[in-house]
Amino acid sequence: MREIDVMEITKAVKRLCVEANRVLPRDLEQSICASAARENNPTGKAILQDLCANMDAARELQIPVCQDTGMAVVFLEVGQQVALVGGSLEEAVHEGVRQGYVEGLLRCSIVADPLRRVNTNDNTPAVIHTRIVDGDRVSITVSPKGFGSENMSRMNMFTPSASRQDIVDYVVEVARLAGSNPCPPMVLGVGIGGDFELCAYLAKKALCRNVSEGNPDPFYQEMERDILQAVNQLDIGPQGFGGNTTALSVAIETYPTHIAGLPVAVNVGCHVTRHKNLTI
Numbered sequence: 001m002r003e004i005d006v007m008e009i010t011k012a013v014k015r016l017c018v019e020a021n022r023v024l025p026r027d028l029e030q031s032i033c034a035s036a037a038r039e040n041n042p043t044g045k046a047i048l049q050d051l052c053a054n055m056d057a058a059r060e061l062q063i064p065v066c067q068d069t070g071m072a073v074v075f076l077e078v079g080q081q082v083a084l085v086g087g088s089l090e091e092a093v094h095e096g097v098r099q100g101y102v103e104g105l106l107r108c109s110i111v112a113d114p115l116r117r118v119n120t121n122d123n124t125p126a127v128i129h130t131r132i133v134d135g136d137r138v139s140i141t142v143s144p145k146g147f148g149s150e151n152m153s154r155m156n157m158f159t160p161s162a163s164r165q166d167i168v169d170y171v172v173e174v175a176r177l178a179g180s181n182p183c184p185p186m187v188l189g190v191g192i193g194g195d196f197e198l199c200a201y202l203a204k205k206a207l208c209r210n211v212s213e214g215n216p217d218p219f220y221q222e223m224e225r226d227i228l229q230a231v232n233q234l235d236i237g238p239q240g241f242g243g244n245t246t247a248l249s250v251a252i253e254t255y256p257t258h259i260a261g262l263p264v265a266v267n268v269g270c271h272v273t274r275h276k277n278l279t280i
Contacts, residue, residue, distance in 0.1 A: 001083045002136040004280060006092035009084075009138065012278050013096025013126075016142035017072060018104035020276035021064045027210045028187070028248070029055055032271060035185065035245045044243030048185075051238070051271060066272045069106040070144030072097045072126040073204065079135035090128060098122040109147075129201065143208055143275040149182035155191075155200055155265035162262050167192065168227050174266040175231045175247060180240020186247045187211060187269035188227070192262075194255035199263035202253040207267055208275045211249035224250040238271075 024032075032055070036048035058065040074093050078084070101108055101123035108123040133139075154174050158166065171190055178186065189209075191202025214221035227250045237243030248271070257263065 001081055002079075003083045003085050004138060005086040006084055006089055007086055008280055009089065009092040009140070010096040010099065012140050012280060013074065013093050013142060014100040014103070016140060016276045016278055017097055017100030017106065017144065020142050020144055020274045021066075021069045021104070021106055022062060023059055024055060024065060024272060024274060025210070025276075027212045028273060031211050031248045032185065035248065039238065039243050039245045041237055041241065041243030043241045044238040044245060047238040047241060048245065064106060065274075066146060066270075067107060068109065068146035068148060069101070069123075070146045070274070071110060071150075072101075072123060073143045073145050074126050074128045075139075075141040075143065075205065075208065076128065076130040077133045077139040078130060079137045080132050081134075081136040082138055084138075089130075093126055093128055094124045097126045098124050129205075138280045139277065140280070141208055141275055141277045143204075145204075146270060146272070149178075149186070149268045149270040149273075152178035152182045152268040153203070153266060155196075155203075155263065157196070158262040158264055160260065160262050164223065167264055168223065168230065170264060171227050171250070171266050172230045172234070174268065175236070176234055178268055179236055182268045183239060183270040183272075184236055184247065185238055185245045185271050186231075187271075187273040188231070188247055188250045189267040189269060190227075190250065190252045191265040191267070192252060192254045193257040194263060195257070195261070196263060198255055199265040200267070202255060203265040203267035206251035206253040207269045207273050208277075209251045209253075211251075215252050215254075217254075220252045220254065224252050
């Protein structure tokens with residue numbers, strides 16, 4: 001067994017919260033800037049160029065790339081040969097978020113109760129997803145999720161009779177209904193299968209995939225391309241001003257499901273679909 005003090009988890013989460021909010025994944029940044037050259041709408045092209053300048057400024061000034069620094073979503077993959085010592089794993093994650101947001105001067109947006117709406121003032125608690133995996137390492141991915149895009153996300157419990165085209169049409173309709181609200185160009189994470197809650201998890205996890213990587217299954221990779229093409233024909237465009245760059249990427253994740261169901265979830269990401277990973 002390999003021992004890891006949970007204090008190391010706190011330090012890693014703190015660092016990832018700050019870095020994820022200041023610098024976008026390189027593949028996403030390149031996709032945004034490359035799309036400026038392909039955009040056919042002059043206003044959309046100018047907006048994409050401004051987004052690229054904004055990313056440069058955030059990196060140079062070490063400030064958040066977006067004012068909504070999101071709810072901290074943390075994916076943990078804990079090796080089964082790891083012994084975590086020195087305290088609670090979940091408390092260590094929350095403490096890392098607390099330190100990252102307060103000391104990193106990131107906007108704190110979490111309320112302690114969904115109806116009473118009193119801010120916790122340190123962006124805790126985080127949303128934590130933990131998996132036990134092989135090995136003696138702990139992989140941590142922090143994905144700050146803004147709610148301009150999160151509020152546009154949807155899911156549907158299809159019947160097994162639903163066709164491939166039905167699902168393509170559904171994802172495109174989610175993007176159409178979202179319109180300018182999620183600060184396009186969007187990244188669309190799609191979960192297909194599992195059950196009600198796993199389907200939504202798959203859609204959120206899909207947003208952490210490199211935007212230049214397709215699903216390893218050619219069937220779903222082609223489906224991703226078809227959805228992306230259809231979404232980019234909606235003429236929503238960058239920030240909703242029209243154009244052919246409404247979405248940058250579509251990522252589908254799947255899981256086996258019950259013979260009587262076909263859950264589909266769409267988690268909408270904005271152009272700052274942030275995530276940062278570190279392995280201890």
